[in-house]
Amino acid sequence: MSRERRPRAVSSLAGRLLAALTLVVVTGGVTAWLVAGAVGPSVFRAHMVQTGPPDEGGSLVHAEEAFRSASVFSLGVALGAALLASLAVSIFLTRRIGRSLGTLAAAAGAVAGGRLDSRVPEPGMGSEFDDLAAAFNTMAGRLEASDGLRRRLMADVAHELRTPVATLTAYVEGIEDGVLALSPETMAVLRGQTSRLTRLAQDLAAVTQAESSELELRTRRMDPGELVVNASDAAREAYVTKGVRLEEQVAAGLPAVAVDPDRMAQVLGNLLDNALRHTSRDGIVRIHAGAHHAGIVLSVEDSGEGISADHLAHVFERFYRADTARDRVHGGSGIGLAITKALVEAHGGSVGVHSEGSGRGATFLVFLPAAGSG
Numbered sequence: 001m002s003r004e005r006r007p008r009a010v011s012s013l014a015g016r017l018l019a020a021l022t023l024v025v026v027t028g029g030v031t032a033w034l035v036a037g038a039v040g041p042s043v044f045r046a047h048m049v050q051t052g053p054p055d056e057g058g059s060l061v062h063a064e065e066a067f068r069s070a071s072v073f074s075l076g077v078a079l080g081a082a083l084l085a086s087l088a089v090s091i092f093l094t095r096r097i098g099r100s101l102g103t104l105a106a107a108a109g110a111v112a113g114g115r116l117d118s119r120v121p122e123p124g125m126g127s128e129f130d131d132l133a134a135a136f137n138t139m140a141g142r143l144e145a146s147d148g149l150r151r152r153l154m155a156d157v158a159h160e161l162r163t164p165v166a167t168l169t170a171y172v173e174g175i176e177d178g179v180l181a182l183s184p185e186t187m188a189v190l191r192g193q194t195s196r197l198t199r200l201a202q203d204l205a206a207v208t209q210a211e212s213s214e215l216e217l218r219t220r221r222m223d224p225g226e227l228v229v230n231a232s233d234a235a236r237e238a239y240v241t242k243g244v245r246l247e248e249q250v251a252a253g254l255p256a257v258a259v260d261p262d263r264m265a266q267v268l269g270n271l272l273d274n275a276l277r278h279t280s281r282d283g284i285v286r287i288h289a290g291a292h293h294a295g296i297v298l299s300v301e302d303s304g305e306g307i308s309a310d311h312l313a314h315v316f317e318r319f320y321r322a323d324t325a326r327d328r329v330h331g332g333s334g335i336g337l338a339i340t341k342a343l344v345e346a347h348g349g350s351v352g353v354h355s356e357g358s359g360r361g362a363t364f365l366v367f368l369p370a371a372g373s374g
Contacts, residue, residue, distance in 0.1 A: 017097060021090035029079040100129060104136060116144035153318060160200055164193040203335040206266075207318065210342030217260040217346060221371045224257060224289040224296050225250040231268035232287055235276070243281040246272075249288040254296050255370035263343050270336040271300040271364050278362070279304035295349075295369040307355040307362050315353055316341040337364075344368070 100123035110118035119137050123129040171190055174180035209215045232248050239246040268287070275285045285302045307315060318338045341351045344366050352365040 018090055018094040021094070022087060025083055025086040025090070029083055033075055033079060096123075096125060100125060104133065107136065107140070111140050111143065116140060116147055156318065157200075157204070161197070164196045167193050200335070203339060207335055207339045207342050210339065210346050215263075215343075215346055217263060219258045219260050219347075221256045222259055222261060222264075224254045224298065227257075227259070227261075227264055227268065227298065228287050228289050230261075230265060231272060234265065234269060235272040238273075238276060239285070242276060244276060244279050245282075245284045247284065247286045249286060251288075251290045254289060254291055257296060257368045258371040259347055259368065264347070267340050267343050267366060268298065268300070270340045271366070274336060274364070275300050275302035275304065275362075278302060292367055295367060298366040298368070299363055301361065301363040303361045305362075306358045306360040307353065308358050309355075312353055312355060316351060340364075340366075 103123075104120050107118045107120045118140060120133045122133050168190065171180060171186060175182055175186070180186055228248050228250050232246060236246060272285065272287065279285055279302045283303045285300065285304075288299045288301065290297050290299070316337045318335055344351050347368060349366060349368040352367070353362060354365070355362040
């Protein structure tokens with residue numbers, strides 16, 4: 001059987017605070033009244049004995065009675081007035097606390113109900129309440145941002161899946177109806193679309209793993225020049241096939257870095273693949289390693305299409321494309337740069353991008369701390 005619910009006025013924090021403050025005031029008043037009634041007359045009698053002649057007609061007793069009566073009466077009036085004032089102040093404070101907590105509870109209920117834009121104002125009742133309101137608003141803001149990212153991700157995934165699925169469906173129906181023959185060309189289209197779906201699934205898994213800190217890194221000390229050479233060698237054939245020149249530059253005396261060789265190869269491979277997609281034939285791509293503060297910077301610079309200023313801040317976001325139609329023709333999944341950012345940050349580094357504008361190339365930067373520096 002469930003426990004009987006207490007009345008709200010009694011069970012609320014404001015009600016309990018008011019009851020507690022009232023009890024404190026009443027207890028203090030009764031204690032003061034009893035102590036004054038017990039101690040005051042004896043102190044008065046001792047004072048009268050010291051300052052006057054001996055009591056010969058009971059005048060001292062009458063004086064004590066008069067003092068006791070006057071003291072009790074005046075103390076009672078004073079305590080009554082103090083009690084009323086204290087209760088008024090207590091009611092004011094408890095109502096303010098109750099309103100503040102009620103506002104916070106209502107906002108929390110709104111957030112729980114899906115209204116993630118709910119916020120609470122600062123109560124102005126001290127740093128503790130203001131800190132609580134600020135923490136709630138920060139939490140709600142992050143939940144709202146996460147929900148927006150989730151919605152955008154779902155919409156982007158659905159959009160990315162739509163084209164290959166529609167293509168596969170059309171080709172399968174064409175083959176079933178006898179409109180299309182199962183020729184090598186048809187098989188190539190089907191294989192290409194299934195590869196695109198596979199790549200999309202793998203890229204999503206990789207970026208999710210890296211961003212959730214579940215990625216296991218097997219790091220070892222590596223020379224930055226080795227990273228550059230390995231990445232260049234892996235990409236060389238694709239560059240030769242397209243007719244784009246790939247150049248390497250490594251500064252002397254660079255410190256070693258602690259990286260996972262496979263993951264860092266993926267980082268540089270993504271950047272070189274991105275540069276190749278956006279650089280036309282006879283263009284140039286340079287991969288460079290240089291010093292940067294207490295670490296190194298790896299850069300991939302291309303002479304390709306460039307990026308306009310309003311797109312620079314978004315290029316590392318999932319599925320973001322400066323030119324949607326053109327990038328889909330290039331064959332990217334839209335997640336490669338997001339994976340790059342997540343992997344670099346998992347190594348304690350950061351990424352950046354620079355471009356003078358459309359048609360003027362772009363430079364992608366990877367900043368890594370030196371081994372043992374952090």
